[in-house]
Amino acid sequence: MSETQSTCCYCGVGCGVIIEHEGDRIIGVRGDPEHPANFGRLCTKGSTLHLSAAPETLAVRARHPQMRPHRDAPRSRCDWDTALDHVADRFAAIIAEHGPDAVAFYGAGQLLTEDYYVFNKLAKGLIGTNNLDTNSRLCMSSAVAGYKMSLGADAPPCSYADIDHADCLFITGSNTAFAHPIAFRRIEDAREANPAMKLIVVDPRRTDTAEAADLFLPLLPGTDIALYNAMLHVMLWEGWIDTAYVDAHTEGFDALKKVVREYTPAMAAEICGLRKQDIETAAEWFATAKATLSLYCQGLNQYASGTHKNSALINLHLASGHIGRPGAGPFSLTGQPNAMGGREVGGLANLLSAHRDLSNPEHRAEVARFWGVDDVPAEPGKSAVELFQAVQDGHIKAVWIACTNPAQSMPHQALIHEALQRAELVVVQDAFAHTETCAYADVLLPATTWGEKDGTVTNSERRISRVRAAVPAPGEARHDWAIAADFARRLGARLGQAELAERLFAYDGPEAIWNEHRDSTAGRDLDITGLSYALLERDGPQQWPFPAGAAMGKIRLYEDSVYPTDSGRARFVATEYTATAETPSARYPLHLITGRLRDQWHGMSRTGLVARLYNHEAEPLLHMHADDLARRGLADGDIVRVKSRQGAVVLKVLAADTVRAGQCFLPMHWGGNAMAGTLGINALTPDAIDPYSKQPELKHAAVQVETFTRG
Numbered sequence: 001m002s003e004t005q006s007t008c009c010y011c012g013v014g015c016g017v018i019i020e021h022e023g024d025r026i027i028g029v030r031g032d033p034e035h036p037a038n039f040g041r042l043c044t045k046g047s048t049l050h051l052s053a054a055p056e057t058l059a060v061r062a063r064h065p066q067m068r069p070h071r072d073a074p075r076s077r078c079d080w081d082t083a084l085d086h087v088a089d090r091f092a093a094i095i096a097e098h099g100p101d102a103v104a105f106y107g108a109g110q111l112l113t114e115d116y117y118v119f120n121k122l123a124k125g126l127i128g129t130n131n132l133d134t135n136s137r138l139c140m141s142s143a144v145a146g147y148k149m150s151l152g153a154d155a156p157p158c159s160y161a162d163i164d165h166a167d168c169l170f171i172t173g174s175n176t177a178f179a180h181p182i183a184f185r186r187i188e189d190a191r192e193a194n195p196a197m198k199l200i201v202v203d204p205r206r207t208d209t210a211e212a213a214d215l216f217l218p219l220l221p222g223t224d225i226a227l228y229n230a231m232l233h234v235m236l237w238e239g240w241i242d243t244a245y246v247d248a249h250t251e252g253f254d255a256l257k258k259v260v261r262e263y264t265p266a267m268a269a270e271i272c273g274l275r276k277q278d279i280e281t282a283a284e285w286f287a288t289a290k291a292t293l294s295l296y297c298q299g300l301n302q303y304a305s306g307t308h309k310n311s312a313l314i315n316l317h318l319a320s321g322h323i324g325r326p327g328a329g330p331f332s333l334t335g336q337p338n339a340m341g342g343r344e345v346g347g348l349a350n351l352l353s354a355h356r357d358l359s360n361p362e363h364r365a366e367v368a369r370f371w372g373v374d375d376v377p378a379e380p381g382k383s384a385v386e387l388f389q390a391v392q393d394g395h396i397k398a399v400w401i402a403c404t405n406p407a408q409s410m411p412h413q414a415l416i417h418e419a420l421q422r423a424e425l426v427v428v429q430d431a432f433a434h435t436e437t438c439a440y441a442d443v444l445l446p447a448t449t450w451g452e453k454d455g456t457v458t459n460s461e462r463r464i465s466r467v468r469a470a471v472p473a474p475g476e477a478r479h480d481w482a483i484a485a486d487f488a489r490r491l492g493a494r495l496g497q498a499e500l501a502e503r504l505f506a507y508d509g510p511e512a513i514w515n516e517h518r519d520s521t522a523g524r525d526l527d528i529t530g531l532s533y534a535l536l537e538r539d540g541p542q543q544w545p546f547p548a549g550a551a552m553g554k555i556r557l558y559e560d561s562v563y564p565t566d567s568g569r570a571r572f573v574a575t576e577y578t579a580t581a582e583t584p585s586a587r588y589p590l591h592l593i594t595g596r597l598r599d600q601w602h603g604m605s606r607t608g609l610v611a612r613l614y615n616h617e618a619e620p621l622l623h624m625h626a627d628d629l630a631r632r633g634l635a636d637g638d639i640v641r642v643k644s645r646q647g648a649v650v651l652k653v654l655a656a657d658t659v660r661a662g663q664c665f666l667p668m669h670w671g672g673n674a675m676a677g678t679l680g681i682n683a684l685t686p687d688a689i690d691p692y693s694k695q696p697e698l699k700h701a702a703v704q705v706e707t708f709t710r711g
């Protein structure tokens with residue numbers, strides 16, 4: 001048996017794993033005791049990674065390229081040259097007739113940094129379109145916009161080690177116990193070591209995380225800004241503001257004070273459905289602790305007001321001086337294993353390499369010079385929801401989807417399915433052939449996956465870890481970066497740019513790509529010019545920034561209280577509470593909130609292959625309060641139809657005391673069946689987006705629930 005050190009491919013904790021393998025089979029996995037994110041621990045998902053790569057799962061792997069002559073024909077096996085030449089011909093023809101913005105790429109936070117880099121260069125450097133977005137838009141883009149708006153950069157200031165130093169933890173919009181289990185174990189350890197530590201949990205639902213809280217605030221969905229503003233109101237009233245910090249290192253506090261003056265605890269209690277004294281207690285614990293650390297995730301991000309929710313939370317840290325010190329700061333938990341790495345290379349429609357902004361002409365010129373291309377187009381690309389809307393309305397003719405399943409994970413699924421049906425060309429590059437999106441693929445390109453590929457990922461605490469191959473790829477599957485680079489050279493030839501494409505994509509492996517990415521970060525906030533694959537090999541995972549000459553990366557940002565804004569000061573953002581995109585009505589009277597289960601990961605394309613992981617929850621159940629069941633004459637276990645303005649799903653109801661009357665909950669993991677014409681949970685969610693981050697409101701919809709009768 002051999003062993004290979006790598007990284008878990010699920011959540012943003014980014015746990016180190018040791019893959020045990022024999023020949024070309026992965027036979028086991030265990031936690032890497034040396035990895036600083038997990039010190040040898042793994043959760044249920046991570047500890048069954050080997051089962052998701054068991055020989056039986058080969059049945060659902062994409063192993064050979066496939067294509068079909070037209071939409072109604074079945075796909076059949078072909079060779080790589082035939083598949084890539086066909087796609088290059090089609091892309092070239094569409095670009096010649098309609099321009100570069102008629103094509104688009106849609107990727108994933110599951111891709112490695114090296115894969116992301118090549119796709120970004122292909123779209124923005126060779127083709128000349130910024131139509132490259134990823135499912136990170138569904139996950140973290142409001143956290144990104146919030147950090148940039150308040151602190152000046154997309155850079156989480158904290159580390160997991162801060163959990164050990166905090167004496168107040170404020171978990172808001174995150175079921176950490178289920179979604180980031182190893183981080184939650186660290187919280188449990190820290191509380192054991194420091195019994196005086198306070199844990200406040202804010203969530204509409206009484207989750208497992210909430211069960212552990214010293215103070216639980218079950219606020220009404222989407223009312224977070226009213227709560228945070230009221231907490232600031234209390235801090236002002238009680239004199240708990242760190243005035244020295246505010247005066248020396250921030251700007252905009254007077255404007256914010258005017259706004260929060262209106263948010264009395266009594267008013268917020270009304271809006272949020274909370275007890276006034278609980279809001280006051282939360283404010284006191286938050287402000288008067290020696291070090292307060294906030295942990296937050298999709299409960300803030302996946303709302304049409306997601307950016308302002310992030311900023312309103314960061315306001316609390318700036319006002320109380322809980323930032324830039326051990327145990328203190330706003331720590332956004334990344335959903336996916338490499339959403340952060342994707343942003344580092346500019347893998348979103350509004351970004352460029354090394355956190356450069358597409359809207360900045362100097363940044364565009366820098367990137368064009370670095371790549372050796374004439375220019376990078378100024379026109380912003382389409383964000384995830386806009387991208388598929390443009391496919392649906394015919395402005396984007398060809399879409400290339402890599403390593404993700406938008407037919408399931410995007411909101412307003414009916415529209416996404418219609419878009420994929422209407423597209424002139426759908427290319428799907430994936431390791432798995434059983435996703436809903438694959439059903440729409442005109443060309444299916446088989447890719448390698450966890451255990452088979454080499455590169456890097458960056459976790460929530462800015463830590464870059466190596467991902468390593470333990471076994472060879474099945475069939476003819478190729479690495480994501482290699483598929484994109486091969487295609488780029490073929491397309492370049494057809495666009496009259498053969499020489500340029502050969503030069504831009506002359507990579508002999510992931511290290512060459514990563515070195516180029518590293519060199520592009522010189523002088524930027526995420527400068528990693530002091531790092532190399534050799535150093536990662538020798539010293540293990542490292543945090544950025546890590547500039548040339550540094551002995552180590554930074555554990556914590558803003559310890560000098562200097563912020564990357566024009567003034568060098570952090571910015572208070574005066575935000576008002578706004579209601580959810582959909583509010584309950586007579587027709588749709590219930591708040592539906594969506595969330596995650598402990599043992600499934602996102603769209604289940606991998607965890608869904610592991611029988612053991614269904615022991616926790618075998619099917620999606622609609623959690624509903626007893627009063628709401630009684631009002632509808634329903635009983636636990638009945639089959640119901642849940643209907644929103646976007647669509648409907650049919651499933652079993654579960655009597656649950658974890659949601660309040662007037663609310664219900666569904667786990668987001670289950671999809672439908674594209675071939676059978678059924679939709680999944682995201683059939684219900686709206687495609688309303690945040691105006692700053694463009695992140696959709698996947699967390700909430702207004703719904704009706706009724707007994708299901710066939711016909």
Ligand code: SF4
Nearest residue numbers: 008010011015043046
């Ligand atoms: Fe993997 Fe996240 Fe579990 Fe760690 S906590 S083993 S990264 S799923």
